[in-house]
Structure formats: C-alpha cells, structure tokens
Amino acid sequence: MVKIAIMGMGVVGGGVADIILKNADTLRNKINSVDKDGIEVKYIMDRRTFEGHPLADRVTGDIDKILSDEEVSIVVEAMGGLHPAFEFTKRALESGKNVVTSNKAVVSAYGPELLAIAAEKNVSYMFEASVGGGIPIIRPLTNCLTANKIKSVYGILNGTTNYILTEMKRNGTAFSDALSDAQKKGYAEADPTADISGADTCRKICILANLTYGIYIVPEDVYYEGITEITTEHLALADKLGYKIKLAGCAYAIDGDKLAVYTAPVALHEDHSIASVDGVYNAVSVTGDYVGDLLFCGQGAGALPTASAVVGDIVDVIKYKPSRNVWKNVGESRLVDYNEIESGYFVCIGGKIDANDITREFGKVKVVLGEDSKAFVAPSATLIQHKAKLERLVNKGAEILADLRILEA
Amino acid sequence: MVKIAIMGMGVVGGGVADIILKNADTLRNKINSVDKDGIEVKYIMDRRTFEGHPLADRVTGDIDKILSDEEVSIVVEAMGGLHPAFEFTKRALESGKNVVTSNKAVVSAYGPELLAIAAEKNVSYMFEASVGGGIPIIRPLTNCLTANKIKSVYGILNGTTNYILTEMKRNGTAFSDALSDAQKKGYAEADPTADISGADTCRKICILANLTYGIYIVPEDVYYEGITEITTEHLALADKLGYKIKLAGCAYAIDGDKLAVYTAPVALHEDHSIASVDGVYNAVSVTGDYVGDLLFCGQGAGALPTASAVVGDIVDVIKYKPSRNVWKNVGESRLVDYNEIESGYFVCIGGKIDANDITREFGKVKVVLGEDSKAFVAPSATLIQHKAKLERLVNKGAEILADLRILEA
Numbered sequence: 001m002v003k004i005a006i007m008g009m010g011v012v013g014g015g016v017a018d019i020i021l022k023n024a025d026t027l028r029n030k031i032n033s034v035d036k037d038g039i040e041v042k043y044i045m046d047r048r049t050f051e052g053h054p055l056a057d058r059v060t061g062d063i064d065k066i067l068s069d070e071e072v073s074i075v076v077e078a079m080g081g082l083h084p085a086f087e088f089t090k091r092a093l094e095s096g097k098n099v100v101t102s103n104k105a106v107v108s109a110y111g112p113e114l115l116a117i118a119a120e121k122n123v124s125y126m127f128e129a130s131v132g133g134g135i136p137i138i139r140p141l142t143n144c145l146t147a148n149k150i151k152s153v154y155g156i157l158n159g160t161t162n163y164i165l166t167e168m169k170r171n172g173t174a175f176s177d178a179l180s181d182a183q184k185k186g187y188a189e190a191d192p193t194a195d196i197s198g199a200d201t202c203r204k205i206c207i208l209a210n211l212t213y214g215i216y217i218v219p220e221d222v223y224y225e226g227i228t229e230i231t232t233e234h235l236a237l238a239d240k241l242g243y244k245i246k247l248a249g250c251a252y253a254i255d256g257d258k259l260a261v262y263t264a265p266v267a268l269h270e271d272h273s274i275a276s277v278d279g280v281y282n283a284v285s286v287t288g289d290y291v292g293d294l295l296f297c298g299q300g301a302g303a304l305p306t307a308s309a310v311v312g313d314i315v316d317v318i319k320y321k322p323s324r325n326v327w328k329n330v331g332e333s334r335l336v337d338y339n340e341i342e343s344g345y346f347v348c349i350g351g352k353i354d355a356n357d358i359t360r361e362f363g364k365v366k367v368v369l370g371e372d373s374k375a376f377v378a379p380s381a382t383l384i385q386h387k388a389k390l391e392r393l394v395n396k397g398a399e400i401l402a403d404l405r406i407l408e409a
Numbered sequence: 410m411v412k413i414a415i416m417g418m419g420v421v422g423g424g425v426a427d428i429i430l431k432n433a434d435t436l437r438n439k440i441n442s443v444d445k446d447g448i449e450v451k452y453i454m455d456r457r458t459f460e461g462h463p464l465a466d467r468v469t470g471d472i473d474k475i476l477s478d479e480e481v482s483i484v485v486e487a488m489g490g491l492h493p494a495f496e497f498t499k500r501a502l503e504s505g506k507n508v509v510t511s512n513k514a515v516v517s518a519y520g521p522e523l524l525a526i527a528a529e530k531n532v533s534y535m536f537e538a539s540v541g542g543g544i545p546i547i548r549p550l551t552n553c554l555t556a557n558k559i560k561s562v563y564g565i566l567n568g569t570t571n572y573i574l575t576e577m578k579r580n581g582t583a584f585s586d587a588l589s590d591a592q593k594k595g596y597a598e599a600d601p602t603a604d605i606s607g608a609d610t611c612r613k614i615c616i617l618a619n620l621t622y623g624i625y626i627v628p629e630d631v632y633y634e635g636i637t638e639i640t641t642e643h644l645a646l647a648d649k650l651g652y653k654i655k656l657a658g659c660a661y662a663i664d665g666d667k668l669a670v671y672t673a674p675v676a677l678h679e680d681h682s683i684a685s686v687d688g689v690y691n692a693v694s695v696t697g698d699y700v701g702d703l704l705f706c707g708q709g710a711g712a713l714p715t716a717s718a719v720v721g722d723i724v725d726v727i728k729y730k731p732s733r734n735v736w737k738n739v740g741e742s743r744l745v746d747y748n749e750i751e752s753g754y755f756v757c758i759g760g761k762i763d764a765n766d767i768t769r770e771f772g773k774v775k776v777v778l779g780e781d782s783k784a785f786v787a788p789s790a791t792l793i794q795h796k797a798k799l800e801r802l803v804n805k806g807a808e809i810l811a812d813l814r815i816l817e818a
Contacts, residue, residue: 023558026556026557027555128553134701136554139552140548143545144548144721146720146721146725147720148435149432149435290714292707296706297682312552312553312556320731
C-alpha cells in the first residue's frame with residue numbers, strides 16, 4: 001500500500017481525496033506493477049476537522065507527525081499561497097518525501113531551490129497541475145517532445161479571464177458584471193486580482209518557459225498585463241476585423257539565445273487554433289522543430305480537473321520517480337525587453353479624427369468604426385504591422401484607446 | 410553513451426537518425442541524469458547502403474549482429490508492415506532489448522504477445538508514434554490521466570484521409586483527384602488502401618481503446634468503413650446544415666462494461682472541437698470523469714513528427730524504462746454490435762420523392778436540397794435522431810444515398 005498525506009483539504013486537496021476513494025480500483029490497477037494494494041490517504045493536514053468525512057480520522061494539524069512517518073512516501077501540497085506552503089514543501093523534500101503540487105506560486109517563485117533539494121534527496125517534485133489544470137502539458141513538454149528544439153510555447157492559461165472575455169464578447173456584458181458572474185459561478189475567487197491582473201498567467205508561462213528552455217525566469221522580470229482595460233467595444237471592433245481578444249502567456253525563442261516572454265491580452269485571427277477556445281477552457285500551443293505545431297486543450301481550472309492532474313503525478317511518482325532538471329537562474333540576460341519584441345498590432349483609435357487620415361496612414365488595410373461612430377469620429381479600429389506607425393496617427397490627433405499585439409499562428 | 414539500433418531506414422527511421430544527429434546536445438541534456446554522453450546510433454539495419462550518409466558505416470543487414478551486441482540497449486523498429494517486423498521485434502525483446510516503434514500494424518495485431526514478452530524480460534515496448542504521429546497521446550492517456558475513468562476517446566487519426574476530405578470540401582475536388590493530389594504531395598502512399606478504407610484508423614483506435622480500457626481488441630472484430638463513398642455533394646449538403654464530414658475512430662464506454670468501437674465517416678457539427686481540424690492534422694478527444702474534455706491536436710503523419718515521437722519514447726526508456734500493462738484478450742464479448750450503437754444520423758436522400766413527405770416524416774427538422782434540385786426531386790439531406798425513421802422514408806420511395814452517424818461533442 002502506497003501511503004500519502006494531503007496538506008490542505010480545500011477544493012484541490014478535497015478533489016484528490018475524492019479521486020483516491022472513488023477510483024481506487026482504477027488506480028490499484030495502474031500501479032500494480034509496483035504495488036498490489038493501491039493508494040491510501042494516511043494523513044490530511046488541515047485546521048478543520050471534517051466531521052462525517054470518510055477520512056475524518058486521518059486529519060491532523062501536526063506536520064511533524066507526517067514528516068517523521070516513514071510509511072508516507074508522497075506528500076500532496078494543496079495549501080495554496082506562498083507561505084507556509086513553500087516551507088512545508090521544503091521540509092517534506094528534505095525529509096525524503098516526494099512532493100506533488102498544484103501551487104504555481106510556489107513553483108514559479110521557489111522552483112530552483114525545491115528542484116535542487118529534490119535532486120539531492122533523490123525524490124520527485126511534481127507540478128503538472130500547476131499549469132493548465134487537468135490538461136497534460138508539463139509531461140508532454142518534458143517527456144514526449146524531448147526530441148525537439150521548442151520554438152514557442154504559448155496559450156490561454158487562465159480560465160477565469162477566458163470566461164470573463166467570453167461573456168463580454170458573447171453577451172456584451174461589461175467587465176465588472178462578467179467578473180461578478182464568474183465569482184457567483186465559482187470561476188473567480190473573492191479576490192480576483194491574481195487572475196485579472198495577468199499575474200497568474202505570468203507565473204504559468206514562466207513555469208512552461210523554465211521547463212522548455214531549461215532555465216529559471218523570475219516572474220518579476222517578466223512583463224505582464226491583465227484584462228481590466230479591455231472593453232466590450234474593443235471586443236466588438238476586433239470581431240469586425242475577424243479577430244478575437246484573449247489573455248495569453250507567451251514564450252518563444254528569438255535570435256538563437258534570446259527569449260521573448262510576456263503575458264498580455266492579444267488579438268488572434270479567428271482562424272488561429274486557440275481563437276475559438278472559450279469559457280473556462282485553456283489551450284496551450286507548442287511548436288517544435290521536428291513535431292511542428294501541437295495544441296493541447298481542456299478545462300484549465302476547477303477542483304476536479306486539477307485534482308486529476310495531481311493524481312496523475314502521484315501515479316507517476318509511484319511508478320517512475322521522475323526527475324526534473326534543476327532550473328538555472330539566468331537572470332534577465334536572455335529576456336528581450338517587452339517593448340522590443342516585434343509584432344503587428346490591433347489598434348482602437350479614439351478622438352476626433354478624419355477617417356480619410358486613417359486610410360491614408362494605413363493604406364489599404366481595413367478600418368472599422370464603432371457602433372455609434374459617424375464618418376469622421378472614432379472609435380474605430382485597424383490592424384497595423386508595426387507600432388511605429390501609431391506615432392504618426394497620434395500626431396494627427398488620434399487617441400490610442402487600446403493597442404494589442406497580434407499573436408500569429 | 411546509450412547505443413541504439415535502427416531497423417528500417419525509411420522516412421521514419423531516417424528521421425530518427427536525423428534528430429539524433431542534429432539535436433544531439435538537446436538530447437544529451439535531457440538524459441544527463443542517467444548518462445552524460447548522449448545517444449549514439451550504433452547500427453542501421455537496411456538492405457540499402459546509404460553511401461555518403463554520415464552513418465553509412467553503421468549499416469548492416471545482419472540482425473544477429475545487433476541482437477548479440479550487449480552495448481545496444483534500444484532497438485527502433487521502423488520497418489513497417491507486419492513481417493518480418495513482428496518477428497524481429499519479438500527477437501529483440503527476447504534478447505532483452507527495449508523496442509520503440511511507430512508500427513501500428515504490429516502493435517494492433519501482436520500487442521498482447523509483445524507486451525507480455527516485454528514484461529517478462531523487464532524491458533519496454535513503446536509505441537507513442539503509432540497513433541497520431543507526433544501528437545503526445547499515448548503517454549497522456551497512460552500516465553497523466555490515470556486518475557480518470559475514461560468515458561470516451563475518439564478522433565481524426567489519419568492525415569491522408571483528412572487531407573482528401575479537406576480538399577474535396579474546400580475546392581470541390583472529386584475524391585479520385587484529391588487522392589492523386591495527396592499522392593503527389595507525399596501525403597498518401599502509392600497503395601492508399603489502408604488509409605482510404607479506414608483500416609489504418611481502425612488499427613489506431615484499437616490501440617487507443619486497448620490502452621484506455623486495459624483490454625485487447627482484435628482489429629478484425631471492429632467495424633470499419635472508409636471515405637471512398639463520400640462525394641463532394643455529401644460534403645456540400647452537410648455544410649448547408651452546419652456539419653462537417655470527417656473520418657473518425659471512436660471508442661467509448663456504454664452501460665458499464667460494454668464498449669462501442671468503430672471507424673467510419675461521421676458528421677460533426679461545425680462547433681464540435683474537432684470539426685475544424687483540417688488538412689493533414691489529426692486530433693484526439695478524450696473525456697474523463699474527473700478531467701472533463703481534453704483535445705490533443707497536431708500533425709498526424711509525416712516523417713519528422715513521427716520520428717519526434719519515436720525519439721521521445723527513446724528518451725523515456727533511457728530515463729524511466731516505462732512498463733505497460735499487458736492487454737488481455739477479451740474477445741468480442743465487450744464490443745457492442747455496430748448496428749446497435751445509438752446515434753443521430755446525417756442522411757442524404759436521393760430518388761424522386763415529394764419534399765412534403767420528407768417534411769412530414771421529419772417534422773420541423775431542416776431539410777436542404779442539392780445544387781441541381783427542384784422542388785420534388787432529391788438529392789437532399791437532413792438530420793434524424795434515429796435510424797429507424799429511415800425505413801419509413803424508404804417506403805415512400807426515398808433512396809438513401811448516404812447515412813453518416815452524427816458524432817456529438
């Protein structure tokens with residue numbers, strides 16, 4: 001019998017306990033080459049008591065009891081937040097326990113230190129659930145695609161903001177109302193700052209970039225921007241041009257050794273593979289030199305998909321004890337400044353400006369006008385190839401309401 | 410240094426050799442926790458001599474030389490076909506070599522025997538490349554999703570037929586011309602029978618079903634049907650109803666212990682996640698009880714994506730020596746008869762039939778007429794909920810030109 005401990009019995013920890021109880025037979029079968037008796041939750045660490053829960057007799061508040069129990073080989077850290085999740089993870093690894101987590105904050109902030117301890121102690125530190133919820137993305141990146149030099153990895157990595165943007169687009173709901181709706185449905189937390197500011201996506205793209213490029217990027221060094229400035233008008237104007245607006249985390253190699261890494265709302269042509277990924281779904285696109293383009297898509301959030309990924313890691317630890325290369329801190333040296341990353345732009349233009357001026361400036365490109373627009377009045381929107389062109393428009397009296405990078409396929 | 414042998418230096422075998430030479434540094438880094446020196450191709454088994462190739466001095470026609478060389482730990486079987494690929498694979502496993510292959514014919518026909526030998530000899534038999542080309546699908550199914558009971562796995566598993574259907578739909582190209590075009594571009598083989606008959610897709614869905622449900626399904630027991638009867642008119646009529654036609658391999662659990670497994674052209678609503686997967690791309694949809702719906706998409710054929718998957722398996726063997734549960738032959742007992750699987754249908758109707766009769770028969774459902782149709786003449790098309798309704802139409806003089814299952818999301 002493989003014995004595990006779950007630290008933090010919130011939505012993810014509770015989901016893990018649920019899966020281990022309900023799919024016990026499936027799991028026993030999956031690990032029977034290593035252990036015939038399946039998986040047992042020996043401890044649950046939480047301040048609450050969970051009376052009536054079938055595992056209520058396993059609840060403890062004492063981490064030392066868990067760490068000193070040699071029967072416990074795997075600790076699930078599902079506490080969330082940086083502290084004491086980081087300290088508890090560190091102690092668990094130092095005690096020779098394998099640790100499985102969904103905590104992207106801890107992984108992105110302390111990954112190098114924790115991976116180094118895991119390597120030293122010859123245990124696994126696993127975090128498939130930290131990016132993309134239930135979507136298998138970390139294992140494909142680190143195992144299946146090892147043959148490839150990865151050109152880019154990017155995607156929609158936050159279900160809350162994708163739900164909000166989808167509602168704004170479909171129903172013309174204002175941002176604040178869409179956010180309230182997401183909170184009511186349990187898709188957004190009471191404090192939604194990490195999601196809507198882009199910070200959550202930023203942590204996740206850093207984790208993917210670290211795994212892909214074998215380095216460590218400090219999330220604080222990476223440009224991020226959220227969706228709080230996106231309006232229904234932006235979405236409607238983009239739609240008229242055949243584009244969708246999504247919050248994307250992006251990482252790609254440029255000029256050999258340099259990397260572009262950022263999080264921002266981007267404009268995607270409606271034919272782009274991730275443009276139609278709506279609601280709470282996430283999608284990750286990976287391009288490798290041999291494999292070409294791959295797309296991974298699924299529910300990016302929610303207790304059960306995330307718990308599914310955690311349990312997948314538990315089974316892998318039992319069967320293979322996977323090791324990850326330790327991420328080396330390369331500082332900012334390999335990161336290209338956000339403002340120097342080249343791309344096209346989707347631009348919303350306000351102010352009183354002669355529509356002919358726009359046409360003259362942008363040549364034959366399509367310009368669309370907002371709902372309440374008259375001939376010579378913005379808001380309007382267009383696509384430009386390079387940001388520099390904007391300055392000339394500003395000189396003519398245009399007000400730039402929004403400029404979003406166009407993410408090419 | 411990990412030493413491998415490649416049996417069969419065709420497109421896939423050549424691609425594997427290419428990746429190992431060109432991405433040597435990347436690969437060395439990936440396996441450095443196990444071996445610091447990377448991977449070397451020690452033997453290539455082929456009848457040709459490959460003069461001028463950087464590995465020409467490794468070519469041999471003698472399998473015994475490979476199997477008796479204790480330095481060789483991994484054999485790549487990229488010969489294609491059943492024989493002697495099966496016999497060589499068996500001998501390699503019996504000699505204690507790990508075997509990695511892209512050969513879906515051998516895996517689907519001899520999987521149980523070969524997996525049993527691998528288990529007995531404590532070596533790995535790996536075949537990520539046998540389904541979906543470069544798309545990581547087998548490892549996600551067997552590792553990442555272990556927490557789940559899988560409700561269904563289905564998808565577009567053959568790039569050749571997807572290319573043909575895409576060309577027929579986009580450009581109105583007739584089947585035979587689209588096939589010739591695919592052959593010219595190298596997307597179809599000189600003898601395209603396995604692809605267009607659905608046999609290739611059938612083998613692949615059997616492999617996925619075996620892995621998903623831990624059983625062995627004999628491909629010969631499974632209903633399959635290809636795309637040779639699909640016309641541009643079917644595609645156009647489906648389009649008018651908002652549907653796309655794709656060749657799909659499908660496996661799903663019904664009524665607890667029963668399985669529906671089949672390969673057939675199906676009608677997919679245009680909003681279905683795999684409906685817009687065109688050209689040589691493949692897509693696999695997986696639904697699990699905890700993870701919900703997942704989609705994996707990428708290039709399903711071609712030397713390099715397939716070779717990428719082979720090399721991913723090689724690295725996994727080096728690092729983890731993965732084991733697979735042996736597939737148990739369950740005969741036909743768990744398979745539901747194809748004709749008893751319930752579904753809706755997209756139906757093309759020919760013959761002289763009163764359009765009012767169709768409307769009366771099907772109630773308020775939409776009926777569309779073909780290009781050259783007049784008021785009372787078919788071909789027309791409609792969607793019905795159950796096949797039984799067709800009989801009544803036939804009784805009224807309707808000729809059923811095509812009836813395709815509707816695959817729901």
